[in-house]
Amino acid sequence: MAQARTIVVKVGSSSLTTSHGGLDPARLDALVDAIADRVDTGSNVVLVSSGAIAAGLAPLNLRRRPRDLATQQAAASVGQQQLAARYAGSFARHRVLVGQVLLTSDDVVRRAHYRNAQNTFARLLSFDRVVPVVNENDTVATAEIRFGDNDRLAALVAHLVGAEALVLLSDVDALYTGDPRLPESARIPFVPDARALVGIGIADSGSDVGTGGMASKLTSALTATGAGIPVLLAAAADAAQALRTDAPATAGATVRAVGTVFAPAARRTSARLFWLRHAADATGSVTLDAGAVRAVLERRKSLLPAGIIAVHGDFGAGDVIELIGPDGVVVARGFAGHDAGEVAGIRGRSLADVAEELRHPVVHADDLVRLTGSSAAPGGRPGPDRADDRRAEPSDEHIDPDTDRGTGAPDDEHPGSPR
Ligand SMILES: Nc1ncnc2c1ncn2[C@@H]1O[C@H](COP(=O)(O)OP(=O)(O)O)[C@@H](O)[C@H]1O
Numbered sequence: 001m002a003q004a005r006t007i008v009v010k011v012g013s014s015s016l017t018t019s020h021g022g023l024d025p026a027r028l029d030a031l032v033d034a035i036a037d038r039v040d041t042g043s044n045v046v047l048v049s050s051g052a053i054a055a056g057l058a059p060l061n062l063r064r065r066p067r068d069l070a071t072q073q074a075a076a077s078v079g080q081q082q083l084a085a086r087y088a089g090s091f092a093r094h095r096v097l098v099g100q101v102l103l104t105s106d107d108v109v110r111r112a113h114y115r116n117a118q119n120t121f122a123r124l125l126s127f128d129r130v131v132p133v134v135n136e137n138d139t140v141a142t143a144e145i146r147f148g149d150n151d152r153l154a155a156l157v158a159h160l161v162g163a164e165a166l167v168l169l170s171d172v173d174a175l176y177t178g179d180p181r182l183p184e185s186a187r188i189p190f191v192p193d194a195r196a197l198v199g200i201g202i203a204d205s206g207s208d209v210g211t212g213g214m215a216s217k218l219t220s221a222l223t224a225t226g227a228g229i230p231v232l233l234a235a236a237a238d239a240a241q242a243l244r245t246d247a248p249a250t251a252g253a254t255v256r257a258v259g260t261v262f263a264p265a266a267r268r269t270s271a272r273l274f275w276l277r278h279a280a281d282a283t284g285s286v287t288l289d290a291g292a293v294r295a296v297l298e299r300r301k302s303l304l305p306a307g308i309i310a311v312h313g314d315f316g317a318g319d320v321i322e323l324i325g326p327d328g329v330v331v332a333r334g335f336a337g338h339d340a341g342e343v344a345g346i347r348g349r350s351l352a353d354v355a356e357e358l359r360h361p362v363v364h365a366d367d368l369v370r371l372t373g374s375s376a377a378p379g380g381r382p383g384p385d386r387a388d389d390r391r392a393e394p395s396d397e398h399i400d401p402d403t404d405r406g407t408g409a410p411d412d413e414h415p416g417s418p419r
């Protein structure tokens with residue numbers, strides 16, 4: 001945390017607004033001061049800031065957060081503008097420029113867009129004293145393409161910019177064993193891995209303006225730590241402490257004086273597999289027989305046509321597809337090596353029996369992420385899969401079309417895999 005050169009800070013709506021609605025300039029300035037101090041030490045900081053909808057309530061005379069999408073979009077339209085102006089003015093006190101980045105999920109579910117966003121951030125951060133301020137583009141995001149909560153967005157952005165730390169700032173000062181308003185709930189200073197979250201009680205949000213709640217913060221934390229990025233969850237009021245580069249450790253180097261630290265997994269997932277797991281939308285799917293599920297999940301093999309029972313959707317080679325077990329459960333996602341028509345033509349057949357130009361896996365082992373065997377993160381999206389962390393490098397599997405068995409040397413080119 002203290003050494004991170006690039007750091008993503010996410011702040012929730014409840015930490016930027018007054019109890020009457022509208023932005024709270026004092027709290028916003030205090031956050032900006034803490035971030036500017038970190039910028040002064042040479043760190044790159046990306047700020048993912050919620051608060052557009054909340055900031056639009058008071059100017060539009062709306063008493064509470066609207067439930068319908070159109071009014072939320074109207075509030076976000078007014079509020080985002082106010083938020084951006086406030087940040088620009090507040091950061092200007094420190095001679096820091098802000099760059100506004102508004103994203104829809106489309107910007108990350110399409111791989112070309114994901115790369116484009118990556119390039120934009122890289123260029124922005126190459127300038128001195130520029131802080132990108134990110135939010136969901138609520139005004140144009142329809143129900144179907146919404147991230148919905150900025151906690152998940154922050155984890156995706158952290159990976160996108162190659163951050164070395166993610167700081168989630170909220171109205172609660174740490175993760176607790178249960179509802180933080182109850183005296184029996186205890187603060188958890190350190191979460192070594194996802195298993196430590198078993199039994200944690202998730203209470204309703206303490207604020208009326210936040211959307212994600214603690215469940216989405218935990219999903220975000222597990223997504224980031226699964227990609228090798230440590231996470232600190234702390235109160236926005238403790239931002240200065242949380243972002244200090246010389247913050248004293250209380251009990252060993254991993255525990256900070258404030259908040260809850262989530263330890264990173266040992267390896268960083270490759271950008272490609274991270275995107276496949278957390279961001280990509282599937283274009284179609286294939287149903288596997290039980291043997292193929294075992295081969296893919298337990299023996300870490302490529303998916304061959306012989307194990308496919310059915311093909312769904314109209315995907316092309318290189319598209320993201322879901323691999324579904326015979327019981328209907330999605331067991332993996334991968335980049336298709338063939339288009340849907342080709343898979344339909346060769347399904348159930350041994351590689352030796354198919355035309356030479358089609359003699360390669362439907363999904364190569366290096367092109368898939370397994371979704372079972374991992375602890376599902378709270379909130380629904382798949383959690384980090386330790387098995388995949390071990391395999392951030394290409395597998396050493398080589399497909400022998402005569403036997404359909406993996407044998408030896410690395411396979412450099414996998415048809416259809418976007419690189
Ligand atoms: N086990 C828990 N530990 C800490 N906070 C919790 C827990 N369960 C629920 N919460 C609630 O989560 C809330 C933070 O989520 P949210 O309101 O969405 O914040 P933000 O607006 O910062 O995104 C806190 O107000 C807290 O009351």
Ligand SMILES: N[C@@H](CCC(=O)OP(=O)(O)O)C(=O)O
Nearest residue numbers: 013051052053149150211212
């Ligand atoms: N994009 C929305 C915020 C969505 C959100 O995740 O809010 P929060 O739970 O307060 O972080 C906005 O700016 O109002």
